[in-house]
Amino acid sequence: MAITAACALIPLPGKAQPRRLTLDALQALVATRSPRVLAADARARAADARVPGTARPPDPQVQLGFMNYTLPALRPDPGLGMAQLQVMQMVPLPGKLSAASMAARARVVAAESRVGVAVWEARTAAAMAYYDRWYAWEAARVAVEGRRLLQEAATAASAMYAVGEGQQSDVLRAQVEVARMEEDIIRMTAMEEVAVSRLASIADTSADAVAGAPVLPLFPDSVPSLDHLLLKALDARPMLAAGAADVRVTVADGDVARRERWPDLQVGMQYGQRRAEMGIDRMGSLMFGASLPIFARSRQLPMRAEAAAMRRMAEAEVAGMRAETRAQVTEARLAIASTRRLKALYQGTVLPQALATADATLNAYRNRGVDVMTVLESRMMLNRYRQELLALEADEGRAWAELEMLLGQSLLPTHSSPPESFHD
Secondary structure (H helix, E strand, C coil): CCHHHHHHHHCCCCCCCEEEECHHHHHHHHHHHHCHHHHHHHHHHHHHHCCCHHHHCCCCEEEEEECEEECCCEEEECCCCCCEEEEEEECCCCHHHHHHHHHHHHHHHHHHHHHHHHHHHHHHHHHHHHHHHHHHHHHHHHHHHHHHHHHHHHHHHHHHCCCCCHHHHHHHHHHHHHHHHHHHHHHHHHHHHHHHHHHHHHHHHHHHHHCEEEEECCCCCCCCCHHHHHHHHHHHHHHHHHHHHHHHHHHHHHHHHHHCCCCECCCCCEEEEEEEEEEEEEEEEEEECCCCCCCCCCCCHHCCCCCCHHHHHHHHHHHHHHHHHHHHHHHHHHHHHHHHHHHHHHHHHHHHHHHHHHHHHHHHHCCCCCCCCHHHHHHHHHHHHHHHHHHHHHHHHHHHHHHHHHHHHCCCCCCCCCCCCCCC
């Protein structure tokens, strides 16, 4: 709308035109610098580093013993003294190590899925803060324009009072409303500064790096059908993919738990030597053993029950996320549709009529057709409608950001300009 576009170009007093800040460039920065994304990526790398070790048996045990030494001389007994070297190796039954390795790989996939979730959550948080900042930025400029309109009414009231055709109370009322508009400018400027701080926090960077002039993205001309959006979200939402990966982890853990009741074999070799009358006697031994799961009722079997319960929990969480996704997609699409209808109403009817009313009441006041409060109210109403239109634009942007997170893909066209304001 021409009215909104004109307000967007009004500079704040004493401020030079800043650099541009686009949403897609901000989100690209957040995806690489967000502490949550970096933490999720490090967690995935840690899970991947644990995989090779799960396919290997426990480390062998080596023991060196000096048997039957006399005290306190610490000399080997002539008949029984012996030095002994023993090596023991635990050998899990076939299938145990492969099950543990599969469980570890499933955890890697789940951790990598969480990286995607963290990226989209960071992108969405950045978008929400970006639209808050864009609204405050533009609302401050609308307030500047509203102050100018009120100053026109105050000037007219002062002129009429100077020639004896107006009242001093009209001048004072007009000045009060101008001061209230100054308050709005200060409040919106403070809101914009808070939003800048939030953006810097999300991107883990300085406020100067995200201090460019926010540009409203171009929203798509049409909204896809609800059935298409639901199908896409249920198939591609990163959080659902992560939930499905968690289910696969619990399945693999259940396989590991079922094998825990199997005994582990143990193989050992022993070498010993001692001095004898005819020289040195050397001896060797070969040993076999196995673990006995005699506490299976209180150890291994509860592990199976735990794995089964964890699987049921993961499956229930995925079911809950799918139901939540359907509701959120529906709400986001309805929000976009409703804000577009309201924007069309404001742009086509409400704002043009409010602007015409503001001009007409000022002319009528100059001809003593209305009182000054009518003029001031019409001007303040015009300012309020302009800010409400800005709020609708921001609300639509937030709904698109929510929809992007639910679908796991970008829906808004990107800007071609580089993020010139980004720096450390």
